[in-house]
Amino acid sequence: QNRHAVNGVIVEDIDSCMIKFAKCCTPVPGDPIVGFITKGFGVSIHRADCPNAQSREDPRQAARWVRVRWATQEEQPFETTLELDCITRDGLILDVAMALSTARVRVKEMNGKDLPGGRSAITIRFEVKDVAELESVRTKLLNIRDVVGSRRGQN
Structure with missing residues (x-):
């Protein structure tokens, strides 16, 4: 069995190939992952629970997984997205930014929007080294007053 690591991932039975991380589910080290052989772009790495990975069950697609x-573990950063469900209040974005600063993660993008019923959604794209760091950041964010939920984002 040939096992060659590319970008921190080993693809079983393929000696060397291009690897790209799926933007739909932004896998990070520690996530269960699967690979899909794309047409012309190498192997796309998805989280095993990604909705796009469900085509593994399709007999026409099975051979490409x-x-x-x-x-x-490499100390290479991986980009991921968290979506926060919040109760709208003044200063909430500042509190989120302070928690991210305290966690020492590199924020690539942060957007907030008001929703009906006094709710807000904050989407944060940032870099982590693994799923443990991601969960640590998520815990810090969930400890902020009026942040009532979070989920991994789908880009």
């Missing part, structure tokens, strides 16, 4: 796993 390959087993992949994380290589030994």
Whole structure:
């Protein structure tokens, strides 16, 4: 069995290939992952629970799915997205920004929008080294007053 790590991922039975991380589910080290052989773009790495990975069940697509796993931990940052469900209040964005600063993560983008019923949604795109760091950041954010929920984003 050939096992060659590319971008921190080992693709089983393929010696060398291009790897790209799916933007739909933004996998980070520690997430269960699967690989999909694309037409012309190498292997696309998805979280195993990604809605786009459900085509593994389709017999016409099954041969294009390959087993992949994380290589030994590298200190390379991975981009991910969290969507926060909040109760609208003054200063909420500042509190979120302060928590992210305290967590020492590199924020790539942050957007907030008002929703009906006094609710707000805040979407944050940032870099983490693994799923443990992601969960640590998520915990800090959920401890902010009026942040009532979070979920991994789908870009």
